[in-house]
Structure formats: C-alpha cells, structure tokens
Amino acid sequence: MTEFLSFLMNGVVLGLIFAVVALGFTLILGVMQVINFTHGILFALGAYFAFSMQKHVGFWLALILAPLLVGVVGWLLERLVIHRTYGGNPLFGLLLTFGLAMALEEVIRMVWGKAGYSVAAPRFAAGSLDLGFMIYSKYRLLLAALAILIILLVWLFLEKTPYGAIIKAGASDAEMVMALGKNLPRMRTFVFAIGSVLAGVAGVIAAPIWSVRPTIGTAILMPAFVIVVLGGIGSFWGSVLAGLIVGVSTSVSVMFWAQISDIIPYVIMTAVLLFRPRGLMGEKSVLEV
Amino acid sequence: MLVVEKMNTFYGDAHVLFDVSLEIREGEVVALLGRNGAGKTTTIRSIMGLTPPRTGRVIFKGENIATLPPYVIANRGVGFVPDNRRIFPTLTVRQNLELARKQGDGGKNGWTLEGIYEHFPALKEIEDRKGEVLSGGEQQMLTIARTLMGNPDLVLLDEPTEGLAPIMVMEVMKIIKELKEKGETILLVEQNSTLALGISQRAYILENGHVVYSGPAEDLIRNDEVKQKYLGI
Ligand SMILES: Nc1ncnc2c1ncn2[C@@H]1O[C@H](COP(=O)(O)OP(=O)(O)O)[C@@H](O)[C@H]1O
Numbered sequence A: 001m002t003e004f005l006s007f008l009m010n011g012v013v014l015g016l017i018f019a020v021v022a023l024g025f026t027l028i029l030g031v032m033q034v035i036n037f038t039h040g041i042l043f044a045l046g047a048y049f050a051f052s053m054q055k056h057v058g059f060w061l062a063l064i065l066a067p068l069l070v071g072v073v074g075w076l077l078e079r080l081v082i083h084r085t086y087g088g089n090p091l092f093g094l095l096l097t098f099g100l101a102m103a104l105e106e107v108i109r110m111v112w113g114k115a116g117y118s119v120a121a122p123r124f125a126a127g128s129l130d131l132g133f134m135i136y137s138k139y140r141l142l143l144a145a146l147a148i149l150i151i152l153l154v155w156l157f158l159e160k161t162p163y164g165a166i167i168k169a170g171a172s173d174a175e176m177v178m179a180l181g182k183n184l185p186r187m188r189t190f191v192f193a194i195g196s197v198l199a200g201v202a203g204v205i206a207a208p209i210w211s212v213r214p215t216i217g218t219a220i221l222m223p224a225f226v227i228v229v230l231g232g233i234g235s236f237w238g239s240v241l242a243g244l245i246v247g248v249s250t251s252v253s254v255m256f257w258a259q260i261s262d263i264i265p266y267v268i269m270t271a272v273l274l275f276r277p278r279g280l281m282g283e284k285s286v287l288e289v
Numbered sequence B: 001m002l003v004v005e006k007m008n009t010f011y012g013d014a015h016v017l018f019d020v021s022l023e024i025r026e027g028e029v030v031a032l033l034g035r036n037g038a039g040k041t042t043t044i045r046s047i048m049g050l051t052p053p054r055t056g057r058v059i060f061k062g063e064n065i066a067t068l069p070p071y072v073i074a075n076r077g078v079g080f081v082p083d084n085r086r087i088f089p090t091l092t093v094r095q096n097l098e099l100a101r102k103q104g105d106g107g108k109n110g111w112t113l114e115g116i117y118e119h120f121p122a123l124k125e126i127e128d129r130k131g132e133v134l135s136g137g138e139q140q141m142l143t144i145a146r147t148l149m150g151n152p153d154l155v156l157l158d159e160p161t162e163g164l165a166p167i168m169v170m171e172v173m174k175i176i177k178e179l180k181e182k183g184e185t186i187l188l189v190e191q192n193s194t195l196a197l198g199i200s201q202r203a204y205i206l207e208n209g210h211v212v213y214s215g216p217a218e219d220l221i222r223n224d225e226v227k228q229k230y231l232g233i
C-alpha cells in the first residue's frame, strides 16, 4: 500500500511537470497554429542552464534566471525564423521547428557533452518528510508546489490580465485582434517567449529528479504532445488534467507491468479520441461533424 | 477624411476590385451598396489593410495608409465592424470591450466603458457573460460597441443587420442613426438598401468590383432604374 502511494505521488509530480510543459506547448499551438518541435529542447536547455548556474548562483536565483534565459532563446528563434511560417501550411512550421530541434540538440552535445549529469536537489530540500500517511521526498514535494504555483500564475495571467485577454482573443481570431489595433506580430513573439519560459522552468525543476542528458528534450516532447491532444487543443485545464492522467498512469503502471508504461499514454489517448475527437476538454474538433 | 483612389485588390490571382474610387467626408454617412459578391466586404477589408490593395491609394487624414499593417491603420483611427461579428467567444462582454480600448486621446466622442454602457444598457446587464453564449442581436450590439471603444474617426460597418430578427434590425438602425447624430463618420455596407439609404447622405453602388453609381442618397431613392439594374429592387 505504501509502495502504491509512493508510485501514485511520483505520478502526480510527473504529471505536474508534464502539465507545465504542455501548457507552453498548447499556448503556442493555440495562438500561432505551430506544432513547436523545439519545445522539448527548450525544456532541456532549462535543465542545462540551471545545472550550469546553480553552482554559482544557487537554486532560487537559477530557478528565475534559467527560464528567463530560455525565454530569450525562444524569443530569438521566433524573431529570426519561426515567425516566417505563420499563416502558411502548418507543415512548414512543423518541419522547421523539427530541424531546429535536432540542430539545437547537437549544440547541447557540443557545449555540455554526450554524458548525463545528475543535478543535486538543493540542500534545504534534501531528504524526506513524514507526511503522517507516508514518508516522501522533500524535493518532490517542493517540485509539486512550484509546479502548482506556476500553473496558477499562468491561469491568473490568462484570465485576469488585459494581456491574457488579448492572447485568448488571438487564439480564437488573430485577424480581428489586429483589426482592433493590437500589434499581432509582437504579441505572437511574446507568446512564444512565454511558452519557452514554461518549457524552461519545467526543465529546471525536473532536473534533480531526472539525469540531465541531451535526449531529455525529445523524451519530454512526445508526452507533451499526447497531453495536449488528450486534454483538448487550447484547453488550459484539459492540459492540466491530461498531464496528471498521463503522469499517474505511466508511474503506476510501472509498478504492475513496467514494459507497458511507455505505451500507456498512447493507449489512453487513442481510447479517448475514438469516443471524443476533441479530447477531454477541448472545443469541437475539426475531426467531428 | 477618406479618399480611395483607383484601388485594385486581388485574392491570389483573382482580381476582385477594379479601380475602385470613393470618398467619405468628415461627419458623413455613406452607403456602399451592391449585390452579393459585388466586392463590398473586399472594399472594407482593403481599406482596413486586411486584404491590402495591389495598386491604388487609400488616403486617410491626408496620408496614404494602403501599405500599412492593419493594427497601424486601426490605431490611426479606422474602426472595423466585421460582417460576421467576430466576438471573441472565450472573453466576457466586458473583456471584449476593454480589449478594444486604445492608447491616446479619446477621439471625437471620447467613448469610455461607462459611456458605452450608458448608450448600450443591454450590454451592461450581460457584461460578465462569455461571447460564445450571446444571441445574434447581442453580438451585433457588442461588435459595434467594441469598435467604438477604440474611438475611431471613421467606422467601417459591414452588413450590421444581416441575419437579425426584424425587431433587432430596427434596434441596430436606431443605434447607427444615433451615431450619425453624434457626428461619427460612417461607411455603411448594407444588403437592405432601403434602410441604408434612409440614413445616408451619399451612396456608391458596386457591381462585379466596379463602382457603377455614385450620388446623393435622395437621388438614388427615387432612381428606380438604377436600383432595378444594380440592386434588383
Ligand atoms: N477569401 C476569398 N478568396 C477568394 N475570393 C474571395 C474571397 N472572399 C471573397 N472573394 C470573392 O470576391 C468577390 C467579392 O466578394 P465580397 O467582397 O465578399 O462581396 P460582397 O461583400 O459585396 O458580398 C466575390 O466574387 C467573392 O467570391
């Protein structure tokens, strides 16, 4: 029973990281209609930046600076190349970001090497905490709290600020937003940077529980994609819910039958889409009549 | 206020507007009439920069805006009320309005949220409702009010009565009449030419992308031959 509880908790923590990554992914997809294959690499960069920085500036400062740096990388990618694909065939954006992702993964290998690093949890969060019903890793609890905080901040930003309203409006009718006087190219760049920051911050907080390798970007991208589709494209809480479902089902299935844990997310996605093509909480999909 | 000179607009290779020229003076309501597919919406989209003209000039307040992006044109003072309303479905009525507020001076009539609610009391009552649940009439009110929130010097109104119940049609016409009395400058596109001519000073008729008639609205009201030929009434 305690073993099950700890797998369950690990699944929730994993799901919360997935949710943060997926929110950035779905934001970019929703506003720019770009399937952003660089999203995983931005996650990896967050982890690597934090790994390199923490020795010098400590955990908290790295938690702020590394995602901002990833945001700058995202901003540059968008300004230099990705913005050219908007409004064209969605395949262009997909292929371009796919190429960029492979190139950036090579850059990571060149800078940090092929080997993996393990990142230590900050000292104040080392060890375990007795929760009464179970004993659980302090760092994972911190990670869960940070992920929940980030999710709430993003929600508040989108729902309660004027800029969030413009982004939501842009996701439903970008041309109309522009006709009302909003600088659409600038808004898109900003959304891309925000999405990148979310990928980056997820990478930073996940680094201590995974080893940091060049391939973690690719490893996080597929679950993120599955989550966005499962939750319903453009749905905020759909992504959070689907993130938790994928995290928990992956983690708990390891306990019973480790070999299937990798395919569980796809099985769930397929099953849901068969009955509900729009995903759990998405708007009516183009697949539905 | 606005002078359009020999505007030619294309959708891809399809030539849709041919040397369209028209003029709107400050404080005027000008009707733009014509059958379905004549090019009325395209004319408005071209002025707004959404489908920029390939050749020709669009002079607004003395400057050529034909090559500017739509958001710059909007911020120069052109307001666009689209034909299918295009309310943001996931935003509330109030958010739809506040989003359209612009920086800078209040324009001629200085519309504020309070002013809009005073003028459209029905919108105040539903201010917390999401755009997606509004009725057609409510959406039409909101799309006009939203554009006014940007305090435009010129309002481009594309078929504001389309698809509305008769009682809402009268309500929308009443609003446009009030805007006229407040001195707003309006280009009014309408299928219902009788209604449009009733509140316009001048009118243009488009046919297959060409301007085929222009003159005072009163003349056109009495000119059954032209109406029969180009508007089918
Ligand atoms: N997006 C588009 N792509 C190609 N052709 C279009 C498009 N929109 C309109 N048209 C064509 O342009 C012409 C003018 O259309 P439009 O300006 O919408 O007319 P109106 O508003 O007077 O009904 C029509 O022949 C229409 O088929």
Ligand SMILES: [Mg+2]
Binding pocket: B040, B041, B042, B083, B159
């Ligand atoms: Mg039209």
